[in-house]
Amino acid sequence: MDKDNLSAVLHAKGDLRLEQRPIPEPGPNEVLLKMHSVGICGSDVHYWQHGRIGDFVLQKPMVLGHEAAGRVVQVGSSVTHLKPGDRVAIEPGVPREMDEFFKSGHYNLSPTVLFCATPPDDGNLSRYYKHNANFCYKLPDTLTFEEGALIEPLSVGIHACRRAGVTLGSSVLICGAGPIGLVSLLVAKAMGASQVVISDLSAERLAKAKELGADFLLPVKREDVPQEMARRVEGMLGGQPQISIECTGVESSIQTAIYATRSGGVVVLVGLGEEMTRAPLLNAAIREVDIRGVFRYCNTWPTAIAMLASKHINVKPLVTHRFMLEQAVEAFDTARQGLGIKVMLKCDKNDQKP
Amino acid sequence: MDKDNLSAVLHAKGDLRLEQRPIPEPGPNEVLLKMHSVGICGSDVHYWQHGRIGDFVLQKPMVLGHEAAGRVVQVGSSVTHLKPGDRVAIEPGVPREMDEFFKSGHYNLSPTVLFCATPPDDGNLSRYYKHNANFCYKLPDTLTFEEGALIEPLSVGIHACRRAGVTLGSSVLICGAGPIGLVSLLVAKAMGASQVVISDLSAERLAKAKELGADFLLPVKREDVPQEMARRVEGMLGGQPQISIECTGVESSIQTAIYATRSGGVVVLVGLGEEMTRAPLLNAAIREVDIRGVFRYCNTWPTAIAMLASKHINVKPLVTHRFMLEQAVEAFDTARQGLGIKVMLKCDKNDQKP
Amino acid sequence: MDKDNLSAVLHAKGDLRLEQRPIPEPGPNEVLLKMHSVGICGSDVHYWQHGRIGDFVLQKPMVLGHEAAGRVVQVGSSVTHLKPGDRVAIEPGVPREMDEFFKSGHYNLSPTVLFCATPPDDGNLSRYYKHNANFCYKLPDTLTFEEGALIEPLSVGIHACRRAGVTLGSSVLICGAGPIGLVSLLVAKAMGASQVVISDLSAERLAKAKELGADFLLPVKREDVPQEMARRVEGMLGGQPQISIECTGVESSIQTAIYATRSGGVVVLVGLGEEMTRAPLLNAAIREVDIRGVFRYCNTWPTAIAMLASKHINVKPLVTHRFMLEQAVEAFDTARQGLGIKVMLKCDKNDQKP
Amino acid sequence: MDKDNLSAVLHAKGDLRLEQRPIPEPGPNEVLLKMHSVGICGSDVHYWQHGRIGDFVLQKPMVLGHEAAGRVVQVGSSVTHLKPGDRVAIEPGVPREMDEFFKSGHYNLSPTVLFCATPPDDGNLSRYYKHNANFCYKLPDTLTFEEGALIEPLSVGIHACRRAGVTLGSSVLICGAGPIGLVSLLVAKAMGASQVVISDLSAERLAKAKELGADFLLPVKREDVPQEMARRVEGMLGGQPQISIECTGVESSIQTAIYATRSGGVVVLVGLGEEMTRAPLLNAAIREVDIRGVFRYCNTWPTAIAMLASKHINVKPLVTHRFMLEQAVEAFDTARQGLGIKVMLKCDKNDQKP
Ligand SMILES: NC(=O)c1ccc[n+]([C@@H]2O[C@H](COP(=O)([O-])OP(=O)(O)OC[C@H]3O[C@@H](n4cnc5c(N)ncnc54)[C@H](O)[C@@H]3O)[C@@H](O)[C@H]2O)c1
Ligand SMILES: NC(=O)c1ccc[n+]([C@@H]2O[C@H](COP(=O)([O-])OP(=O)(O)OC[C@H]3O[C@@H](n4cnc5c(N)ncnc54)[C@H](O)[C@@H]3O)[C@@H](O)[C@H]2O)c1
Ligand SMILES: NC(=O)c1ccc[n+]([C@@H]2O[C@H](COP(=O)([O-])OP(=O)(O)OC[C@H]3O[C@@H](n4cnc5c(N)ncnc54)[C@H](O)[C@@H]3O)[C@@H](O)[C@H]2O)c1
Ligand SMILES: NC(=O)c1ccc[n+]([C@@H]2O[C@H](COP(=O)([O-])OP(=O)(O)OC[C@H]3O[C@@H](n4cnc5c(N)ncnc54)[C@H](O)[C@@H]3O)[C@@H](O)[C@H]2O)c1
Ligand SMILES: [Zn+2]
Ligand SMILES: [Zn+2]
Ligand SMILES: [Zn+2]
Ligand SMILES: [Zn+2]
Structure with missing residues (x-):
């Protein structure tokens, strides 16, 4: 051997x-x-x-x-x-x-x-x-080993979208177009999201997001003001998104996610930042915008394999x-x-x- | 005027x-x-x-x-x-x-x-x-009046798939490929179903289902035995479907739906048949296969418009x-x-x- | 007239x-x-x-x-x-x-x-x-007008406990023993909570909570450290509570609620404080402790009347x-x-x- | 040894x-x-x-x-x-x-x-x-071995009430006052049910149910007609129960449970009867009365111990x-x-x- x-x-x-x-x-x-x-x-x-x-x-x-x-x-x-x-x-x-x-x-x-x-x-x-x-x-024969390896990050996106409750007709804001933001985009679309806005600092990453199916791109600059960004999201979608999936861990982006989300909606925290965050929890509370964390995933591999095999997610x-x-x-x-x-x-x- | x-x-x-x-x-x-x-x-x-x-x-x-x-x-x-x-x-x-x-x-x-x-x-x-x-x-300008009119039957499919809990990676049996079975197919796919089997008596209707995205077709004859049909569904999918959406109202098809569904899964009754039905409720009970009805729909029009406008459902x-x-x-x-x-x-x- | x-x-x-x-x-x-x-x-x-x-x-x-x-x-x-x-x-x-x-x-x-x-x-x-x-x-004849009037604050407790998902065997931390904390206590017990800890600055209010059925009292001083308070809660209950219901709106109490709650649990924000809150959202996120707001209530009056009439809540x-x-x-x-x-x-x- | x-x-x-x-x-x-x-x-x-x-x-x-x-x-x-x-x-x-x-x-x-x-x-x-x-x-020292042994049947009641979604203010019909019907009664009350009707053929078992907290007793004779029994339940409660928990497995009792339950409610099948059941599934479907089975239980022991220790269930x-x-x-x-x-x-x- x-x-x-x-x-x-x-x-x-x-x-x-x-x-x-x-x-x-x-x-x-x-x-x-x-x-x-x-x-x-x-x-x-x-x-x-x-x-x-x-x-x-x-x-x-x-x-x-x-x-x-x-x-x-x-x-x-x-x-x-x-x-x-x-x-x-x-x-x-x-x-x-x-x-x-x-x-x-x-x-x-x-x-x-x-x-x-x-x-x-x-x-x-x-x-x-x-x-x-x-x-x-x-893995079925139709899937490559690399697709198999990518199930791990994809699983973070699946768990995030499940925790978010993405479903038919959801409108979604995704903050950050790194690998995790991008898999969340793929999953949200496959779960029936009708519209996805995705934000990033990097034009290149936003271009990749476009290629992968994002409906709207939101370029961000570090100095941008969260409530203003939230209004821009609302403008793009013609209404606030029901769901925001935060994939940067950056404080201002978490604030944007909360302000942007529709009353009764959900913010999912995937990005991992500092121990303490200053956030508009009062705004979230009185609009019943739930804040839910994501820690890795569970029960995602069979789902991911089914979706990759069916060619609904690439x-x-x-x-x-x-x-x-x-x-x-x-x-x-x-x-x-x-x-x-x-x-x-x-x-x-x-x-x-x- | x-x-x-x-x-x-x-x-x-x-x-x-x-x-x-x-x-x-x-x-x-x-x-x-x-x-x-x-x-x-x-x-x-x-x-x-x-x-x-x-x-x-x-x-x-x-x-x-x-x-x-x-x-x-x-x-x-x-x-x-x-x-x-x-x-x-x-x-x-x-x-x-x-x-x-x-x-x-x-x-x-x-x-x-x-x-x-x-x-x-x-x-x-x-x-x-x-x-x-x-x-x-x-209606947005991009949708036709006919698409607007079709939101009504589509809504039955949306409500059925919501009641069923169709989500990413679901495998689904749809009984009946009439208008209601077909809209359920379209919605199930858009909500992330990885595999859909659809049954009907009519080869023509099955062909339409194929055209609309069904993964497997199950031709049925009136004399077919429900438990046998259930096994055929399992064979096609390589496992029992988590969800069955019954769109015929026919007793034997309801029986097939119950037998076919995976333990812990859901049968949705959309089809409306006779007042009394002979059904394997014991089998459903000890496998915790839930049986849920559908009566029309609620809160579906905005979702349907969003999906039609996004071109995810045609x-x-x-x-x-x-x-x-x-x-x-x-x-x-x-x-x-x-x-x-x-x-x-x-x-x-x-x-x-x- | x-x-x-x-x-x-x-x-x-x-x-x-x-x-x-x-x-x-x-x-x-x-x-x-x-x-x-x-x-x-x-x-x-x-x-x-x-x-x-x-x-x-x-x-x-x-x-x-x-x-x-x-x-x-x-x-x-x-x-x-x-x-x-x-x-x-x-x-x-x-x-x-x-x-x-x-x-x-x-x-x-x-x-x-x-x-x-x-x-x-x-x-x-x-x-x-x-x-x-x-x-x-x-109101049924058996209920007084005052019980009728108290349905309003009681409804806040009902909505909070529903949003929290209080159910059989839940262990619960309630922060604050004002009217809202106290109704939350009554409702949590009636929904099956096995153990409730309640905190307050005031010994008198804690005594009232005891009278109304609280299992443990947590006296708080303004200078107390949230992570330390969380450990005291865990000590009292012999484990972290699955649910915390925050009824003070005070920042340090919100922090306590997050640290105290068991992984996979829920913090409900009922108390209304400052616009911005410094909170350990990273800790909440990686332990999937959900943060859910409460804005008044809906669909609570019939429930409240049923409970008051049945004498399960006083x-x-x-x-x-x-x-x-x-x-x-x-x-x-x-x-x-x-x-x-x-x-x-x-x-x-x-x-x-x- | x-x-x-x-x-x-x-x-x-x-x-x-x-x-x-x-x-x-x-x-x-x-x-x-x-x-x-x-x-x-x-x-x-x-x-x-x-x-x-x-x-x-x-x-x-x-x-x-x-x-x-x-x-x-x-x-x-x-x-x-x-x-x-x-x-x-x-x-x-x-x-x-x-x-x-x-x-x-x-x-x-x-x-x-x-x-x-x-x-x-x-x-x-x-x-x-x-x-x-x-x-x-x-087991905590305060619980007897017999209470420990009774957690098994109690668990069936817990699982049934969870599957039923019993919560604050639920009104509940329980069919059958055998051990399983009785534990379901105890659990339903502890989860916040405001009113419970319980049925049985035996006056003795109904008397036991009364002693354990049932609000209404429904004596049944074998020849009773399900739709008529359903009306009697509605009369007793002043409205249909949201939930019925069937603990006999007898066909006519399953029929009663379906007819009796309020639109949008739930029938839980705990009783195990014949392989095939004649049931008014059309009535259930068009009123969206869900039918859910119970197979034993999962994740109930810690809950049961907490409830017994807190003396909320006896x-x-x-x-x-x-x-x-x-x-x-x-x-x-x-x-x-x-x-x-x-x-x-x-x-x-x-x-x-x-
Ligand atoms: N919760 C979990 O289980 C889990 C699992 C994996 C990754 N993560 C976390 O998810 C986050 C994303 O992971 P990744 O691999 O994609 O990281 P990444 O660093 O590659 O991507 C983050 C992206 O966010 C962008 N960004 C930074 N600030 C921004 C802002 N203010 N607005 C918009 N976009 C901004 C960056 O330009 C970058 O493209 C990280 O915080 C990582 O730690 C969490
Ligand atoms: N629940 C509701 O709110 C709601 C709303 C609309 C329609 N419906 C009901 O849904 C059902 C379907 O409606 P539709 O408009 O598509 O009707 P349809 O009659 O056009 O279609 C039913 C299809 O089922 C097929 N079929 C019959 N027996 C079968 C069997 N044993 N196995 C497989 N297929 C079989 C038929 O060939 C037909 O194609 C009807 O019962 C209708 O009353 C219910
Ligand atoms: N979300 C809603 O819909 C809604 C509805 C009603 C009330 N409220 C809010 O709920 C909160 C409670 O209302 P209330 O009428 O009971 O108010 P209250 O002021 O009578 O009671 C608050 C209690 O919290 C105690 N407290 C203060 N700091 C504390 C700390 N660090 N730790 C523990 N206890 C502390 C106080 O001693 C007081 O007893 C208020 O913020 C109120 O605005 C919200
Ligand atoms: N699903 C599960 O996991 C599970 C677990 C345990 C028991 N069970 C089943 O639950 C059922 C009850 O168990 P048990 O130990 O209490 O049984 P049991 O036989 O002691 O009690 C059944 C009761 O139902 C009464 N009854 C009979 N016909 C009736 C009718 N038409 N209307 C009203 N009451 C009627 C009987 O008089 C009897 O008191 C049995 O069918 C048992 O197999 C299921
Ligand atoms: Zn990783
Ligand atoms: Zn119609
Ligand atoms: Zn008030
Ligand atoms: Zn047993």
Whole structure:
């Protein structure tokens, strides 16, 4: 068997190394995967740049990567729904305890969840990686590995749009046209939104949003005044949006989202910013504009696969750069500079197709 | 002003006459409309053929028609949101009392609701017709009058899919590919259904369903066994549908819908059949398959207009026949024979465009 | 007929006068009421002290009062469900337009709603008052007029607990033990909350809360630190509450509510404070703690009457002071000083029973 | 250690034996329990009398019993939340696979769930029994073992009332005053129902319902006509109930429940009857009366413990008979005759307190 398990390991802030790791042995409920495509997420870059995100601090070397798809090469003794050769997408968050959150279907909120590339848990930017088989989902032949890897960010968009209650005829404001804003746009449209306005500082990202189906573009400047932006949104749509999905984490953008949303509507907070936010909660309260957070996702992979397979959602245009695993540092640097949208790492030496 | 108010009046079972009626005077909250396009519904034909539907019995001559759009020619003294010249779609059900149903947003369930062409209330198959202004919705210039008229059947599909909880990635069985099954198909797709199977006795109607986006067609014969049909649905989809929308009212089809639906799923009863039904309620109960009825719709017109304007739903292919109001009897006969899908009556002598 | 229509009229900030007003004539959908009991609300006191609340500014003399019950003395021509002699509780907010909010059952959010004693609409602190008959609810003989008047603040508690999703076994934090915190306590218990902690600055109000069924009392000092208070709540309950109902409007208390609430839970904002609030929205977002506002209520009167009639909720202990209408200024001064909980004004010279 | 593991084993239809079984060894995620109190359920009696329930057929000897509480005597290697000495209530249904139902919080619907005393899985009518530790819930000192055992039937009532959406001010019809009807009554009241009507054939059971808080009693005779019964319910309540909870499984009672329920309301099917039911589905559909099944329960134990501990629900009066485990056959015969409500078996020779 193969011995090469080259892995992208973060040793400390700024110190990302490609090094060999032992190929892991799957436990009874696990599968060993030969990794194919792994996207780089803003959080991977953040760990690389800062060695931490909030209370999660790197304390020993950790493999990065959590947007991933690969092929099953070995299955644990209790695994019945997968077999060697199956192509799978990986859900990176796996609950460790059967607590109240898990039992009631909100396993993403379980405080002890394992999550790839969140300290202390390793990610999957490797040649080989083992994972709980119940959180690996078989890909139909019609989907590429890259589509499989993109299910992870897409899942954030699905969870956000579900939490928002997007449905037929919804009008939606999306703040921020980064990868997360863009997947939210794709999902909102597929769930029946009739009109989507999307905002960003960057004209390039807005152009990408247009290409992906945004109805209106709202260019923002840092000094723009939230209540004024809210009025511009209302003007564009001919009425306030029922839903705003905030994907920047920036305080002024959160304020815009609240002011912009129709009475009785919903603001979803996807973007993660500072610990404390100054926000017009009185305005939200007396207009019964609900404010709902999003923490990753749950129960999204089967939905995402169904939607990708049905061709109602097309995530392929999100991939703007590809690098071989050996070029991981270069790839991370590309992502860090915010060039393009999604940078993909190709982990299989013999198959670098999408 | 015009004096011609030719109207299609049902005098008794089988006795549909074209005759002049006085042009009505709008009350303070009403608008007078010059009718443009009115679709013929199965219920119109049923009143014509049988003089009654269930407990609703024709007792005096009644104008038929309730799928309608026209142009405002006069507004009542309290009307502010419409003005002469506006093109509107008409919601035919108008609550008469501010009862608990209306106050809580389910005005369709109000027992005293007025409904066009349900005895004793007149419909709108006339040159001129007055209606509560709050239940007339302005059409954008980009929509045709016929699209406006089709909002009525489309609303049944919207209400059915909302009651069903269709959302991203839903797999759906629709029983029956008549006008109501077909609008349910269009709406389910627009709400994110990944896969829709549709059944019918008629190959022609199934072909129309295919054209409108159905993923799988299930031809049915009267003697087919429900549990067997349920297995075929499961086979087609690779799993049971989460949702079944029953649009035939036929007992065996209701049984199929229950057996076919996944545990924890929903069967929506849109089709209206016999008073008593033999159904596998035990099977439904122990698998927690909910059974939910649909009675017309509420709060659907703004949604429908938004969806039609955004071009996410295209109802135009539903119109298969057009007749002038003067040819109403011929039009009704075409509808009675089940030829095509939707028969449109054109009420404006000077404008017979869609 | 009686000519005396003594009314408590606010002419300007600080200028509350008792003066005669003409007895109004009910319109077709209205009833004329002989007022019996009217509670004083914090907002009445606020208009008296400040002449405004936020954007609502007193611009001409306005009758105060909106927590009211009385007896029908005359009915408009279209009224069928009420007759002279009926004892009724008054819902003070009456939608003026049949807009999307009203049609979908959220008439409290309609921007043009009429609301008693909110400029420019008169309240009902008078001998006689007319009101839309659809917003007057017949009281069973077993309920007193004061119970009828208390349905208004009780409704805020009902709407808050509904928005919160209080249900069987909920554990709940209520911030503030003023009238609104106390009715929320009563309602939460009646909806199945197993444990309620209530906080306040005042030992007296906490004692009242204890009497009304609170399980735990949390005395607060202005300098207390929110995260520390949250830990104390968790300690008292042996776990974080699923629901927090904020009834003070104070920034630090809003922060406490967010930190205290369990992941996946709900914070309801009932208290109305400053326009901008500094709040730990990141903490709320990553734990999916929803923040939902409350603006008055809708569809609560029938529920409240059912609960009071069934004796499952007892609001009588809330009334701590009673004054005759003639003593309105003294009554307002008592309310202003925060003495007791609810001050009741008795408007009927001949019947001053509860 | 103790060697006595006397168990009530069903060998075949009618053949219930008390015999020794080896004391089981707990696996890593299991606990070994010394059983204290086990209630007899209608299904236990049914297996004894018929050797099967529907498709579940006894094929090898099986221990009966699934309403149980006991004390932890040994914990598996991975168990952290329980320790020897803990008193626990047992949730008898344990999902075996992490399938879509489990992941989304509906583990009761998982087709491969293990369930005590449903073939082929053993129940817990023994001296000793091992169970998945995640489905054992620690009882507070203030609760008796019998209250712990009664959480199982209480859970059916909780799940039924949740599925029904019982809330503040609900008016409710409960059909059948057996153990399940009675727990539904207790729960409905605790969730805020203002009025409950309960029906039964037996005057004795209705008397028990009265004692437990029913507002109205509806004696039924087998020949009663459903639509007539529905009218009597409406008469008693002064309006149709929003919710009906059917706890008999009898066809005519299901029909009564549908006719009786208010438009827009809910009928919950708890009672399990024949495979096919003749029911007025048209009436349900056009009044949008939803029909929802109940299959056992999920996520109810923590709620039940909180409610019992708070003394808001009192299940103690349900226990009408007690027998020692050695008297199991006599106990089953008592249950078979429908004497009293709940028959309790006491499994601990040294402690037969409640
Ligand atoms: N809640 C979760 O589970 C979750 C999961 C993934 C990502 N996130 C968060 O979502 C956010 C977006 O992620 P991403 O990968 O798309 O990040 P990104 O940085 O690539 O994109 C953010 C975009 O917002 C734009 N922006 C900045 N300020 C703005 C303003 N005032 N108005 C409008 N646009 C503005 C930027 O130009 C950028 O294009 C981040 O905060 C990330 O931490 C949250
Ligand atoms: N609930 C409501 O508010 C509402 C509103 C409108 C229509 N409806 C009802 O919806 C139903 C459909 O309306 P429509 O206008 O489309 O009627 P339609 O008669 O044109 O269509 C019904 C279709 O069902 C097919 N069909 C019959 N038996 C079948 C079977 N066993 N399996 C599969 N298909 C079968 C027929 O071939 C036909 O194409 C009718 O019962 C109508 O009364 C209800
Ligand atoms: N949203 C609505 O529709 C609506 C309706 C009615 C009232 N309100 C608002 O609800 C709030 C409560 O109304 P009320 O009539 O009970 O007012 P109130 O002033 O009588 O009661 C507020 C209570 O909060 C206590 N408090 C102050 N700071 C506190 C802190 N840091 N921690 C804990 N307790 C603290 C006070 O001691 C007082 O007892 C007010 O803000 C009012 O404007 C809102
Ligand atoms: N869905 C589930 O998960 C679940 C769980 C437990 C029990 N059950 C079912 O719930 C039902 C009730 O269980 P139980 O233990 O209380 O049974 P039970 O037999 O003790 O009680 C049923 C009661 O219904 C009464 N009844 C019979 N016909 C009636 C009629 N026409 N109208 C009114 N009352 C009538 C009987 O007199 C009896 O008191 C059974 O069908 C049982 O199988 C279902
Ligand atoms: Zn990520
Ligand atoms: Zn129709
Ligand atoms: Zn008030
Ligand atoms: Zn049982």
